[in-house]
Amino acid sequence: MTVTFPQKGLPWLLLLPQLxxxxxxFLWPAEQALEQAFYQEDAFGLSREFIGLExxxxxxxxxxxxxxxxxxxxxxxxxxxxxxxxxxLLAVMAxxxxxxxxxxxxxxxxxxxxxxxxxxxxxxxxxxxxxxPIALWLKSAGVDWNHYLxxxxxxxxxxxxxxxxxxxxxxxxxLAGLQAVPRSxxxxxxxxxASPFKRFWTIVFPLLSPxxxxxxxxxxxxxxxxxxxxxxxxxxxxxxQSTTTLVYKVFDDGFVGLDLGGSAxxxxxxxxxxxxMTVIQFRFIERKVQYS
Amino acid sequence: xxxxxxxKVGKTYPNGYHAIPSVDLSIEEGEFIxxxxxxxxxxxxxLRMVAGLESISTGELRIRGERMNEKEPADRDIAMxxxxxxxxxxxxxxxxxxxxxxxxxxxxxxxxxxxxxxAAMLGLTELLQRKPRQLSGGQRQRVAMGRAMVRDxxxxxxxxxxxxxxxxxxxxxxxxxxxLQRKLGTTTLYVTHDQVEAMTLADRLVVLNKGKAEQIxxxxxxxxxxxxxxxxxxxxxxxxxxxDAHLTEQGITVSDELTLPLSHPHRGAIVWGIRPEHLDxxxxxxxxxxxxxxxxxxxxxxxxxxxxxxxxxxQGDAMVVRLSxxxxxxxxxxxxxxxxxxxxxxxxxxxxxxx
Numbered sequence: 001m002t003v004t005f006p007q008k009g010l011p012w013l014l015l016l017p018q019l020x021x022x023x024x025x026f027l028w029p030a031e032q033a034l035e036q037a038f039y040q041e042d043a044f045g046l047s048r049e050f051i052g053l054e055x056x057x058x059x060x061x062x063x064x065x066x067x068x069x070x071x072x073x074x075x076x077x078x079x080x081x082x083x084x085x086x087x088x089l090l091a092v093m094a095x096x097x098x099x100x101x102x103x104x105x106x107x108x109x110x111x112x113x114x115x116x117x118x119x120x121x122x123x124x125x126x127x128x129x130x131x132x133p134i135a136l137w138l139k140s141a142g143v144d145w146n147h148y149l150x151x152x153x154x155x156x157x158x159x160x161x162x163x164x165x166x167x168x169x170x171x172x173x174x175l176a177g178l179q180a181v182p183r184s185x186x187x188x189x190x191x192x193x194a195s196p197f198k199r200f201w202t203i204v205f206p207l208l209s210p211x212x213x214x215x216x217x218x219x220x221x222x223x224x225x226x227x228x229x230x231x232x233x234x235x236x237x238x239x240x241q242s243t244t245t246l247v248y249k250v251f252d253d254g255f256v257g258l259d260l261g262g263s264a265x266x267x268x269x270x271x272x273x274x275x276x277m278t279v280i281q282f283r284f285i286e287r288k289v290q291y292s
Numbered sequence: 293x294x295x296x297x298x299x300k301v302g303k304t305y306p307n308g309y310h311a312i313p314s315v316d317l318s319i320e321e322g323e324f325i326x327x328x329x330x331x332x333x334x335x336x337x338x339l340r341m342v343a344g345l346e347s348i349s350t351g352e353l354r355i356r357g358e359r360m361n362e363k364e365p366a367d368r369d370i371a372m373x374x375x376x377x378x379x380x381x382x383x384x385x386x387x388x389x390x391x392x393x394x395x396x397x398x399x400x401x402x403x404x405x406x407x408x409x410x411a412a413m414l415g416l417t418e419l420l421q422r423k424p425r426q427l428s429g430g431q432r433q434r435v436a437m438g439r440a441m442v443r444d445x446x447x448x449x450x451x452x453x454x455x456x457x458x459x460x461x462x463x464x465x466x467x468x469x470x471x472l473q474r475k476l477g478t479t480t481l482y483v484t485h486d487q488v489e490a491m492t493l494a495d496r497l498v499v500l501n502k503g504k505a506e507q508i509x510x511x512x513x514x515x516x517x518x519x520x521x522x523x524x525x526x527x528x529x530x531x532x533x534x535x536d537a538h539l540t541e542q543g544i545t546v547s548d549e550l551t552l553p554l555s556h557p558h559r560g561a562i563v564w565g566i567r568p569e570h571l572d573x574x575x576x577x578x579x580x581x582x583x584x585x586x587x588x589x590x591x592x593x594x595x596x597x598x599x600x601x602x603x604x605x606x607q608g609d610a611m612v613v614r615l616s617x618x619x620x621x622x623x624x625x626x627x628x629x630x631x632x633x634x635x636x637x638x639x640x641x642x643x644x645x646x647x
Binding site: 150182184185187188189190191192193194202203206207209 | 392
């Protein structure tokens, strides 16, 4: 069914606010970044020079950039896999709770409402080598925790801080997915002699696959593009480059290193990645699974 | 040999709801037992208690002499066909049928042999590599049965397996289920709310009402000698005419003024019943009473006539008469009827028991 408007202008008028916001806050900056990527600007922003693809050439010949890509991949997949595993475990347990179900589920969903930077600060305090309770506890357990010096520990910290928030989101989807699995299938499997563990892995988990795939994409996108706040509040990309993800590097090179052209070139690369991920999301997530 | 015994089996939910007070039933080996009753009567609960999907609150369940109350569903050696079939949607027909055997650690080639035997018996050979969503309702139903049969269990449990099928397919599957069960000789417990399905399938019927077994017996026992007005109304279609009446020295008084002569020791309020098919058309002189016709349903092979017992007050009870063949009496005309005494059913109005 299509709804038509009597006047041709009205639909455009109604769309205008959204179009304006998109144009001013998304399209214009994107166009600026794209343009900037082909220029070299002086440190004071007074003059610039067209240099073609030189920014890109520099970027792809810089070993630090490849290092950052690797860091991003390690970081993103860690966030996605840890976040989804914990969320699935919590969802399976929440699905079995009978008393106080709603309170339990609500509490698990709350962290999602915490702002990224705040979540970062929270974990930064907990893990602070000189006063953080977790860091002190780790020290007493014989682990020398100092994420200011140890790159792997810094990575673990940003992964934990970024994952924590996301667990709530994943939990919500997994719980909904679990509740959509018909009881009778589980009962049939029980009669068919499958242990609870086997029932989960051979019946429930395969039926959750659309949810799992959807969450994988969403979590990767989140870890790629939305974890700037967490990283900035905890490690600022350090020590060295050990937690500098691609997005953090755009900020670091552009606003700290003042290489606006190089930073813009990186943004263009990121735009390409976003586009690709969007295509994947639309292409595969529409896959439907029938439950009966 | 007695195969399945339910001894004072009862179910109370944690919230205190008494779903099933106490049911006694002993099932012979190879017998086809149908649990039938209106929705909410506890028939599915009872079946699920036998399956081990619901706990048994009181009493004992024994299969081949062994207490089953605490056993897991998998250890009871039963197979169940669910109302919505409960086929695993991500597995092929073959894998659906093989799943239970794999879980029991059967050798691969033996599984293949068993599955293909059962598939051949049910006409599923061509469909083994399909997914459930690629099958029609009737085919899914067959796969669900195949999955139960392939395990060769001691007891089959069916939970309204035909209610999702269209009327024609339901009749066909009904016949098939009965034939297969005879061939396999597996003890079967079958739940349905459809009294026709119950009558045609059962060796013995259990009529459940509010969690209580109102009567247990063969379909003909229940048809000829219903123990309570509930069973009388539930078994047979259209259902029995049941009228509030009084038993006195003169006989049975119906609709306050009409008396049917009978000598019976009981006195007081009773329920008088006669099946629509047992009322005969008569004439003014020989008839027991007259019916004022209100509606006629012609079905070709039979005609159902709805009317009210004709009384001076005009407040007579409603009755249905079933005549074979086509009839077209006028609405509002009188029909003279004879109610042969051998077809009467008398129930105590208070205890609801057959007199």
